[in-house]
Amino acid sequence: MELQKAKDKLAQIGQEHVLAFYDELDGAQKEALLDQIEETDFSVLSRLSDKTDGKRGVFAPLAAMQISRIEQRRSELYEAGVLAIRAGKTAALLLAGGMGTRLGFDHPKGMYNVGVTKELYIFECIVNNLLDTVNETGTWIRLFIMTSEKNHEDTVSFFKEKNYFGYKADMVTFFKQKMAPCCDLDGRLFMEAKDRISTSPNGNAGWYSSMVRDGLDAILRDEGIEWIDVFAVDNVLQRICDPCFVGATVLADVSVGAKVVRKAAPDEKVGVMCTEDGRPSIVEYYELSQEMMDAKDENGDPAYNYGVILNYLFRTSELEKVTDDKMPLHVVKKKIPHITKTGEPVSPAEPNGYKFEQLVLDMIHQLSTCLPYEVVREKEFAPIKNLTGVDSVDSARELLRANGVEL
Ligand code: UTP
Secondary structure, X not given: OOHHHHHHHHHHOOOHHHHOOHHHOOHHHHHHHHHHHHHOOHHHHHHHOOOOOOOOOOEXXXXXXXXXXXXXXXXXXXXXXXXXXXXXXXXXXXXXXOOOXXXXXXXXXXXXXXXXXXXXXXXXXXXXXXXXXXXXXXXXXXXXXXXXXXXXXXXXXXXXXXXXXXXXXXXXXXEEOOEEEOEEOOOOEOEEEOOEEOEEEOOXXXXXXXXXXXXXXXXXXXXXXXXXXXXXXXXXXXXXXXXXHHHHHHHHOOOEEEEEEEOOOOOOOOOEEEEEOOEEXXXXXXXXXXXXXXOEOOOOOEOOOEEEEEEXXXXXXXXXXXXXXXXXXXXXXXXXXXXXXXXXXXXXXXXXXXXEEOOOHHHHOOOOOEEEEEOOHHHHOOOOOEOOOOOEHHHHHHHHHHOOOXX
């Protein structure tokens, strides 16, 4: 991009300071900064003054397939799932593009060692879990791994160094997600360096559009992949492409299956599956009215009782319906390292600015039907967000041990 065009683009949004160090840069740095200005979608910044956010539709309960029902139908679901997996109709997609700031680890979260007497990395736990399905069905399942430009090289070289933890290397495909600019609390863009605007991964919803950008949707079509199990890096206990879940989703003939756990308490802080204006959706815990918390289903159980755990089985043919511009943009307050007006680096101890993200749970609302599928929390949900306390390395280690995983 030419310098004048970059100046015009920045002037339109009142962010001229991005070029404050321009004259100090060498030729390559100048070019890199101008390229970044050209590529960056600054429209996210307008979300800071947009007050229309948060308007929701009419919520109604969405019944889950409960564990008791799954047990009754286990062999039927299992067979249907194994059939789909053996026919090569399923793939797995690991969302590993997040910054994992709460864990405070200097590398991609998946490189964290949860082992105690031996090495056991988060990525390794996930691959082991997927290998259970591979071994059970005698079928290799294609594994896509989404990274971001912040952690791509680290992630790819770690997998290579560890020999893919026993997974088949040519069944693993890495791709990078898109980035979004970050700004301070007044909406002023942060600079990461004199030649670079601060950016962060644009949220975990971007996985499908990033795959399309890289032409990876062709793999889905060419290989006849009809279902893709999308899951987070944090949960070291989750089952991936497990036959019963696959079978239940296929037989229910829905657009997406969503693993859910029964809420531990009516006010537990998890997003809950429901419908919104007749479409599947997720209501956040702070959006639940007292009336919704008190509502009961026909069995007398709480009607809004199933929290999502970020493990969804998407029907691939429905993904074209999902477009980024239809999804809400979430503004998240985070700690953002940057340089000052005089070029000094700052690593903030407290949240100092905003990142912009689209979330995978908002994809669900663009689809027509969803099957919430209940799993046993203690067996399938051990998220690692923090080092200690709730949803931490400590709590995950306890749950891993309780499930017979040697640490
Ligand atoms: P989290 O919501 O825990 O976000 O992501 P995070 O950014 O990694 O963690 P904190 O908040 O900074 O501590 C849930 C899942 O979505 C992925 C994460 O890697 C994790 O698997 N994710 C998140 C992405 O792949 N891309 C993103 O832009 C954000």
